Amino acid sequence: MAQKKIIVPYKNPMPVRDPLERVDNFNEVALGYSEEAVLAEAGRCLQCKNAPCRQGCPVEVDIPAFIGLVSQKDFSGAIRKLKEKNALPAVCGRVCPQESQCEKYCTLSKKYDAVGIGRIERYCADWELANGVLPQTVAPLTGKRVAVVGSGPSGLTCAADLAKLGHKVTIFEALHVAGGVLMYGIPEFRLPKAVVQAEIENLKKLGVEIIVNAVVGKFATVDELIEEEGYDAVFIGTGAGLPYFMQIPGENACGVYTANEFLTRANLMKSYCFPEYDTPLRVGERVAVLGGGNVAMDAARTALRLGAEEAWIVYRRSRLEMPARREEVEHAEEEGVKFAFLTSPTKILYNNDYWVTGLECLRYELGQPDASGRRSPVPIKGSEFLMEMDTVIVAVGQGPNPLVTRTTRGLECNKKGNIIANPETGATSKPGVFAGGDVVTGAATVILAMGAGRIAAKAINAYFGKKD
């Protein structure tokens, strides 16, 4: 019997760079635990037998086991344990919304701070990156070839798992670098690109071939990959890259960006290094970001780093309902991002030159809880007011890009254009074609996309077994 543990109520703080020092550059904000801190944090875990934390993790990482290994300073054992379930711990440790997943269910969280599971996870992954990646075993080649469409977390995970099973995998990526949203969307200050690229190098070591600048549906369709190129199966992980708009007047004015454009220019094209890098970006002085998710926080924080005097989050509901990770909201606030809650624009105003001058907004109040329990916002009559702005970034969500779905015969989608796939296997209506990640679920999370890639890899392997 283990001794009765002494409860340590507070989470060991994550060292972060000073807000004033960090708002004018893109270096990572959260610095990661020291060994001392990670051991102290791991020591807070009660090693609960029923491990309630696991049910909050979409891929069921064996949390007490890996934290136990950390406590014994067996970091290589810990990372091995993590990787049994989670192929991208360096990414997930940084970007999972832990407060609504694993940490939400932690026994400690009922009365005290939850165990900093994500922070411990990140420590282990960074330890691995610093100390050399553990050897990975690859099964002998099976002769089967799989095409993976899209190189976001779902595609990367699916590819890695299939490669380890001995299948020959080729990833086709539309952009000029692999990584999906991890590269073009989530900014450097939250997820350093070197971390993502290290995972991708790892994948190449497993024998996975990555072909960039390859838009499936254009240079070849999924059907052609199967019929002409001879792939035995296809995994579609094309994400949710199609930006939505609010459908209010003025959205095509100059100075109105989608978050995708704003973040792609900044992150993928490194506009923050203009003119050393060629892609321009115009940030403006007063920036309004419409939306309340991670994407909105990233856009607002990026705008401040690029020199905006004020960056506003304009959100229809209140702080409580914001879907962004709590830590990002806190960081945004520390950096000086301002919040206009219970506010929604009805119109984007612009001048004779078509340049944005402001937002016409309505104030909202929270009404009765709806079926989902969320209190839905109701506009207050006559509450119109003006916010002067010279840049507007629309971050109200994304849907699936139709390039692949529209060009694939017999692939069933729902009304929103998401591919319909069996959640247990990723199988679609088309034999040999599997799908997962945001293209199936709609915009969700890295860990869910990764989990879907993993499930599909397993199912593809089983599909090959059955076919032979």
Place this chain on the structure above:
Amino acid sequence: MYRIVKKELLAPTLNLFEIEAPLVARKALAGQFVILRINGEGERIPLTIADFDRAGGTITCVFQEVGKTTKELGALGEGDFLQDFVGPLGLPSHVENYGSVICVGGGVGVAPVFPIARALKEAGNEVVGIIGARTKELLFWEEKMRSACSELRVTTDDGSYVRKGFVTDLLREAIEEKKNTSLCVAIGPLPMMRAVCSLTREYGLKTIVSLNSIMVDGTGMCGCCRVTVGGETKFACVDGPEFDGHLVDFEEMARRAVIYKPQEQLAVARYVENHGHNCSCSCGGGR
């Protein structure tokens, strides 16, 4: 990496590149475009597919040096490589036998209109080609266009070649002469396409234009290329680049085309300063 297998100077600051890109060449059709990036620091810029060789695995692009990236591109030569080259993007031109059509190419627009004229003629249309340039030395592909059309008419703004006048002058004459024309395709600078559209509107002649809005990814992800067509927002990279010219909001397009003017001016000034001189003699800017 994508190799430049052939370079030809068609006119001052107007280059033709043939680029090795078998995956793109395999599927390329008239009306589509590519996006390229010269190097790791480069921006992504779209260029129309002016021709393709499926067997040889190459794509032909014709581009005008207008700013930093196109000047840097123009300084490259045969055997040099482009870091990124993706396509074929956009929807291909809709080709069918309409009977009689007019294809108008203004300035560098002659290059993208060429494969469309050729495809329309191959589909059985009578194709009247109209091409024009500011001045004689900027006119190119006259013979190539003649071979792709049933009949070719040529003009220069300053009268230095064939006749003096704008393509719209020739277009009006052609419409008046050929009462049975059922489609006009016009590609060129924005003001030209706009002028063509207001002319053909008078005659109720359906007109297709190819829009050059600013792009980043070219796959429908960023929304940067959006244009208003018939009151609806369209993404030029995936819904176009060709649209019914009578429905396009050209005013909005013209405003959006100059969003980055200050940055573009800075970039080109810096480039010219760092690269000695600013000519198009393919010396690579004296490097």
